Amino acid sequence: MAIERKNLRSQVRDELLTRMRTGDVQPGEGINEVQLAAELGVSRTPLREALIALESEGQIESQNGKGFRFVPLSKSEFEELAPILATLEALALRLSPAEQLTEIGKRLTTLAESFRDERVQHSLVITKDEEWHGIMVSACPNRRLVAMIEATRDAFHRYESLLVPNDVMVERVAAEHAAIARALASGDVDAAVVALEANWMHGMRRILDNTTSAYFTD
Amino acid sequence: MAIERKNLRSQVRDELLTRMRTGDVQPGEGINEVQLAAELGVSRTPLREALIALESEGQIESQNGKGFRFVPLSKSEFEELAPILATLEALALRLSPAEQLTEIGKRLTTLAESFRDERVQHSLVITKDEEWHGIMVSACPNRRLVAMIEATRDAFHRYESLLVPNDVMVERVAAEHAAIARALASGDVDAAVVALEANWMHGMRRILDNTTSAYFTD
DNA sequence: CCAATGTATTCTGTATACAGTAAGCGTAAG
DNA sequence: CTTACGCTTACTGTATACAGAATACATTGG
Numbered sequence: 001m002a003i004e005r006k007n008l009r010s011q012v013r014d015e016l017l018t019r020m021r022t023g024d025v026q027p028g029e030g031i032n033e034v035q036l037a038a039e040l041g042v043s044r045t046p047l048r049e050a051l052i053a054l055e056s057e058g059q060i061e062s063q064n065g066k067g068f069r070f071v072p073l074s075k076s077e078f079e080e081l082a083p084i085l086a087t088l089e090a091l092a093l094r095l096s097p098a099e100q101l102t103e104i105g106k107r108l109t110t111l112a113e114s115f116r117d118e119r120v121q122h123s124l125v126i127t128k129d130e131e132w133h134g135i136m137v138s139a140c141p142n143r144r145l146v147a148m149i150e151a152t153r154d155a156f157h158r159y160e161s162l163l164v165p166n167d168v169m170v171e172r173v174a175a176e177h178a179a180i181a182r183a184l185a186s187g188d189v190d191a192a193v194v195a196l197e198a199n200w201m202h203g204m205r206r207i208l209d210n211t212t213s214a215y216f217t218d
Numbered sequence: 219m220a221i222e223r224k225n226l227r228s229q230v231r232d233e234l235l236t237r238m239r240t241g242d243v244q245p246g247e248g249i250n251e252v253q254l255a256a257e258l259g260v261s262r263t264p265l266r267e268a269l270i271a272l273e274s275e276g277q278i279e280s281q282n283g284k285g286f287r288f289v290p291l292s293k294s295e296f297e298e299l300a301p302i303l304a305t306l307e308a309l310a311l312r313l314s315p316a317e318q319l320t321e322i323g324k325r326l327t328t329l330a331e332s333f334r335d336e337r338v339q340h341s342l343v344i345t346k347d348e349e350w351h352g353i354m355v356s357a358c359p360n361r362r363l364v365a366m367i368e369a370t371r372d373a374f375h376r377y378e379s380l381l382v383p384n385d386v387m388v389e390r391v392a393a394e395h396a397a398i399a400r401a402l403a404s405g406d407v408d409a410a411v412v413a414l415e416a417n418w419m420h421g422m423r424r425i426l427d428n429t430t431s432a433y434f435t436d
Numbered sequence: 437c438c439a440a441t442g443t444a445t446t447c448t449g450t451a452t453a454c455a456g457t458a459a460g461c462g463t464a465a466g
Numbered sequence: 467c468t469t470a471c472g473c474t475t476a477c478t479g480t481a482t483a484c485a486g487a488a489t490a491c492a493t494t495g496g
Contacts, residue, residue: 005282007479009270033448043481045263048449049270052227056274056369058362064223065487067448080362083309091305144276144298148366151274225449251478261451266479283457285478443492452483460475466468 008046013053015040017154020059020070021126021161027215028072031060057151059158072217075208078159082204085156086197088149089133092140093189093196100139105184105192108135112177126157129173136180163211176203226264231271233258235372238277238288239344239379245433246290249278275369277376290435293426296377300422303374304415306367307351310358311407311414318357323402323410326353330395344375347391354398381429394421 019025037047051068054060062068071077093101111132133153137146176199183192237243255265269286272278280286289295311319329350351371355364394417401410 007282009479032446034446044448045480045482049267049479052267052270053274056271058365064225065448077362080360083313083360084306084363084366087305087309088302091301095301142298142301144295145302147276148302148370152366227449250476252476262478263450263452267449283478284459437496439494439496441492441494444490446487446489448485448487450483450485452481454481455479457478458476460473462473463471465470 008042009049009053012040012042012046012050016050016054017059017158020158023162025070027070027162028217029070030066031068031070033067058155073159073162073215074218075216076218078156078204078208081152081156081159082200085149085152086200088145088152089137089196089200090193092137092142092145092149093184093193095142095145096137096139097141098187098189101184101189101192102187104135104139105181105186108132108177108181109185111135112174112181125170125173126161130157132173132177136184160207162215163207226260227267227271230258230260230264230268234268234272235277235376238376241380243288245288245380246435247288248284249286249288251285275372277373291377291380291433292436293434294436296374296422296426299370299374299377300418303367303370304418306363306370307355307414307418308411310355310360310363310367311402311411313360313363314355314357315359316405316407319402319407319410320405322353322357323399323404326350326395326399327403329353330392330399343388343391344379348375350391350395354402378425380433381425 016025031051033044033047033051037044040047051060051062055062055068059071060068061071096104130150130153134150137149140146176195179195180192180199183189183195249269251262251265251269255262258265269278269280273280273286277289278286279289314322348368348371352368355367358364394413397413398410398417401407401413
């Protein structure tokens with residue numbers, strides 16, 4: 001196997017993303033660069049580069065003289081992400097060749113079933129979910145679109161992993177995915193799009209309704 | 219008036235964007251950091267930070283040991299951007315309060331007319347166009363969506379400004395915008411969305427057909 | 437006692453220094 | 467003559483150093 005060659009800034013970026021997801025960092029928390037750099041065992045340079053990358057992905061924000069801070073979880077932003085994702089993924093399906101979609105639908109069906117069976121721990125649910133959606137849009141030839149979807153999904157997952165208890169999420173993900181996969185497998189893209197949109201919105205709504213908003217700022 | 223306080227990295231970012239638009243840099247050209255930094259009169263640090271930001275916006279790409287390069291203009295990528303923008307802006311309109319849209323429609327109508335009259339030079343067309351679209355989506359409460367639209371439009375405009383002769387673009391922009399504005403003013407969002415999508419796609423298509431692909435890599 | 441201004445400290449933003457890797461070139465071996 | 471290996475050069479990736487701004491605190495005047 002080829003040995004992975006990654007620069008520090010991308011490793012730092014990944015680490016920060018997982019910390020945001022596992023709740024190791026307080027939403028809205030200010031970032032002390034020297035302290036965090038020391039904690040990560042790197043210098044400020046790759047840390048700052050990672051922060052800047054995350055900033056233009058919308059995961060972190062900065063004010064001029066005051067440095068960076070993890071964006072506070074806001075109910076409204078979470079609500080904003082769902083329709084964007086639904087729309088983008090719907091577009092991705094529409095742009096995908098129909099014959100590949102039915103093929104993909106079959107693969108996704110089996111994969112969705114495996115979700116329920118496995119006892120997966122917290123972090124893995126997200127990983128699995130990303131894998132699933134990655135496959136779903138893999139037939140879309142619009143690479144730019146796929147990249148945008150992934151970045152947006154990252155942001156969404158931050159909320160999901162912080163707000164949703166593990167078992168609930170497993171169940172939700174499995175159910176949603178099965179419906180979408182079935183539609184795709186049967187060649188009905190329109191139905192898949194409808195299921196997709198409904199599920200993003202319902203999922204988001206249900207999460208919000210069941211959440212005591214301890215995390216939220218608004 | 220409040221004095222603007224900007225850090226170097228954002229100024230560098232802006233400068234690089236305009237250079238990409240005016241064609242001062244060769245598409246696909248590799249970036250020599252020390253040389254470019256000296257040319258801009260800054261150190262490598264803010265330059266690299268700007269490059270990293272632009273990279274996660276998709277305007278620049280990098281390979282691990284080889285540094286950054288301006289993304290080559292690719293016909294396929296230009297084709298990819300149009301449907302994304304059409305879809306996102308359509309969503310923005312759909313999410314906007316109807317009553318504000320008719321109001322905006324009126325403002326846009328007059329603004330669109332002023333396009334044809336004024337003899338504007340190259341760079342200003344893009345500026346005007348951005349202003350116009352900015353107003354169009356200004357009623358959309360989904361801030362995240364608006365930010366995504368702006369970043370994507372930046373990428374699109376790079377192609378437009380490099381490929382389209384000034385006078386042609388003025389005419390195209392004016393005509394397109396008038397149609398959309400009329401639909402909005404009359405309260406017909408669906409019609410506006412249709413016009414919007416048609417115009418993005420037609421515009422892109424017409425530009426591609428009329429372009430001797432000297433710039434393109436594919 | 438409160439407010440306002442001066443001062444110290446901390447942290448960001450930027451510059452510079454250092455190390456390691458990749459590409460180019462020449463030379464030697466087949 | 468061609469190819470492969472080693473060397474040199476140049477540039478990236480990372481670390482450190484420095485300067486200036488922001489904040490907290492103290493001190494002084496009302």
